[in-house]
Amino acid sequence: MTVPGPADTPSTPAQTPPSTPSPTQAPAALRPHAEDAFADELKALAAADDRPRPERWRLSPWAVATYLLGGTLSDGTVITPKYVGPRRIVEVAVTTLATDRALLLLGVPGTAKTWVSEHLAAAVSGDSTLLVQGTAGTPEEAMRYGWNYARLLAHGPGREALVPSPIMRAMARGMTARVEELTRIPADVQDTLITVLSEKTLPIPELGEEVQAVRGFNLIATANDRDRGVNELSSALRRRFNTVVLPLPATPEAEVDIVARRVDQIGRSLDLPAVPEGVDEIRRVVTVFRELREGVTSDGRTKLKSPSGTLSTAEAISVVTGGLALAAHFGDGVLRAGDVAAGILGAVVRDPAADRVIWQEYLEAVVREREGWKDFYRACREVSA
Structure with a gap:
């Protein structure tokens, strides 16, 4: 096959290199968050959604499922599928988030657990960034809270010196938090979630206070069932989750x-x-x-x-x-x-x-x-x- 050269396409204008963003122009993100990349679809769904919504949800459960699975709205807006798989799996996952049970997405690597988790959080709360990335070195502070040590030394323990974790922020705002690769996290750190998920509260013993979860709060965790991660979930923690297994594509x-x-x-x-x-x-x-x-x-x-x-x-x-x-x-x-x-x-x-x-x-x-x-x-x- 011959590739046409400049002489063969005289009417084609010469390509120019992309312009450099001006100092006042924000550079494009390499990977926008789901709520940014699909903002138009979420806006269209919110406008067309006339079904009951749980407290502090941006969309109804039906609209969240439509956002993930795709469809065409009454005004002709096309919602692109974010997940290709059994509809019932998505419906169970969304319904779980509408209850007081946390959601555990389980499956072999590459079954879109993180992808589904991100889009669920974006559709439910409009923010998928309240995220704890699980690793073998994830500390307890990432799940509960930490301290600004400069303020702690200068003024002593207080709310101003407290550094809330994404989970604590989600509890206070009534939003959806995410924990990726839960089985990669050390067992003693995993179990800090037990009180959060069962009592819906996060104690702060240093201040004699607690943060109570606001209605609308829930948590989505993902786990890999192939290599089992570093640590198995304790039975006490696993009972706090409703587990949904994401399968490999059927065909x-x-x-x-x-x-x-x-x-x-x-x-x-x-x-x-x-x-x-x-x-x-x-x-x-x-x-x-x-x-x-x-x-x-x-x-x-x-x-x-x-x-x-x-x-x-x-x-x-x-x-x-x-x-x-x-x-x-x-x-x-x-x-x-x-x-x-x-x-x-x-x-x-x-x-x-x-x-x-x-x-x-x-x-x-x-x-x-x-x-x-x-x-x-x-x-x-x-x-x-």
């Missing part, structure tokens, strides 16, 4: 749709080529991941060994996004097998010894013999050599 078509949608959203923010140009490659990436994940080819004829990685939908999105960037900056803008091969290798081969053998066997036994996959086979062999 290849659903997974291709999810990957295409998310890559398109990410690509627009990075000025990458449109996804429709690479749908065939997206389908091949999804096919490879699903077959290795499930341990059998799509036709059910060949059993396969599964590598140590999860090969989740999120990893497929990452592979395709990286491939689009390669195509845009070092190719002709069209996603091809050579653009995704290295990303697939990195996702599959986590254990250099065992996983590499599994990948080589898959290439030779499945990819090499599959009709229409010769270019994919050659590209994967090249980066695997």
Whole structure:
């Protein structure tokens, strides 16, 4: 295929580099918060929503579910799907937040737990930033409160010296707080949530006070059930949550749709080529991941060994996004097998010894013999050599 040059397109104006934002112009965020990125949809839903809303909710439970699952409003406004999956899962999650039970989103890596958590908080409270990111080093202060030590030393303990956690702020404002990767947090820090979730209060012993949760407060936590994190939840804490398991996409078509949608959203923010140009490659990436994940080819004829990685939908999105960037900056803008091969290798081969053998066997036994996959086979062999 010949790529037209300047002489072939005389009517096309020369492209100019993007202008630098002026000192008074705020630079665009690389990843806007959900309430900012989808502000128009949330506004349209609020205007059309005539159903009862729980106290301090921005939308009714029906409108929150519509925001996540997508739909068309009576005025013709199209609400884009944020989550592709069973409707009942979303309805149960939203209903949980309307009660006094906290919500735990459980699933293997890459099942959109964080994505759903963020959009739920944005739709319910209009603010998804009241967030505690769980790690093995998350301290108790991140869950309860800390102190401004300069004020503490100068004036002694008092409300002015108190540094509230996101959870404390959510309790005081009647909003939705989020805790990501709850099972990554040390067990003794996890259990600071027991009083918050059962008594709806956060004691401040140093001041002889407490912060009581205002109506509208609730908490969404996410947890990974594949590697179990660092610490299991205590039975006392788990009882305080209503658990909703987010499954992997049920069909290849659903997974291709999810990957295409998310890559398109990410690509627009990075000025990458449109996804429709690479749908065939997206389908091949999804096919490879699903077959290795499930341990059998799509036709059910060949059993396969599964590598140590999860090969989740999120990893497929990452592979395709990286491939689009390669195509845009070092190719002709069209996603091809050579653009995704290295990303697939990195996702599959986590254990250099065992996983590499599994990948080589898959290439030779499945990819090499599959009709229409010769270019994919050659590209994967090249980066695997």
